Amino acid sequence: MFRVHFLIFCFVAFATGALKGDDAVSGPTREKPKPAANADSGITFDWIHVDGPYVAMTFDDGPSSKLTPKLLDLLAAHHIKATFFLIGENAAEYPELVAREMREGHEVGNHSWSHPNFGKMSDEGVRSQLRRTDDAIRSAAGNRPTLMRPPYGSISARQKKWINQEFGYKIVLWDVDPLDWRRPGPNAVCNRIVKNTRAGSIILAHDIHPGTIDAMPCVLNQLEAKGFKFVTVSELIGMQTPIPPKPSATPKSAGASTTAPSPTPHD
Numbered sequence: 001m002f003r004v005h006f007l008i009f010c011f012v013a014f015a016t017g018a019l020k021g022d023d024a025v026s027g028p029t030r031e032k033p034k035p036a037a038n039a040d041s042g043i044t045f046d047w048i049h050v051d052g053p054y055v056a057m058t059f060d061d062g063p064s065s066k067l068t069p070k071l072l073d074l075l076a077a078h079h080i081k082a083t084f085f086l087i088g089e090n091a092a093e094y095p096e097l098v099a100r101e102m103r104e105g106h107e108v109g110n111h112s113w114s115h116p117n118f119g120k121m122s123d124e125g126v127r128s129q130l131r132r133t134d135d136a137i138r139s140a141a142g143n144r145p146t147l148m149r150p151p152y153g154s155i156s157a158r159q160k161k162w163i164n165q166e167f168g169y170k171i172v173l174w175d176v177d178p179l180d181w182r183r184p185g186p187n188a189v190c191n192r193i194v195k196n197t198r199a200g201s202i203i204l205a206h207d208i209h210p211g212t213i214d215a216m217p218c219v220l221n222q223l224e225a226k227g228f229k230f231v232t233v234s235e236l237i238g239m240q241t242p243i244p245p246k247p248s249a250t251p252k253s254a255g256a257s258t259t260a261p262s263p264t265p266h267d
């Protein structure tokens, strides 16, 4: 009996400890998986319907003085433009890296000042997080960002609305999540991304984990081999086309329907 209780205790301690440790110790590293749902009235995006094999790579929580330069070198070698969702604290500490991201044609977005959970915060707290980061990015990059990604993907419908109205931000989530913050190793990160990416995907990764950076040569090579082309999130949103209506459940004649949603060429 004692043994069973002890085992249960260990499990609970491990589970809660792991969660607390992840939030409290490693800080801005963790994103919860989000179910995919398409844009809500032009404000929120996690996948874009596009005609063509276009995808957006996104990197959160940087810049990192050690890893971001390495990633930028790799992206430049591949002539790939990506989108960086920056932590304000890091942008303020490494403005030269923000400037380099912009100079090399990448896009930068607001990912809060210190990575709190917006869903549990007052409007005033959220406003301050966004404002300080907006200021840090503007002073480093010369321009205000137009995109925002909430830490952990945590944000209410009401928050989306007022943030969009007040800051003009589009809210960007994702549809491909390799869970790289758990540091599963470069091979797992690469395989998860390559397996789940489709035309219009917004791919989540973090340029603060060495294994994520080590996975990127594999990711970029394999996605390129499958014919995908990389654009920034704003470019991808700009390519959005309407989703064709679903074919009728009872087609009048076989073979008559040509309106079925075209599968991505890489499924």
Ligand SMILES: [Zn+2]
Pocket (backbone or CB within 6 Å): 028, 029, 030, 031, 060, 061, 111, 115, 151, 152
């Ligand atoms: Zn984050």
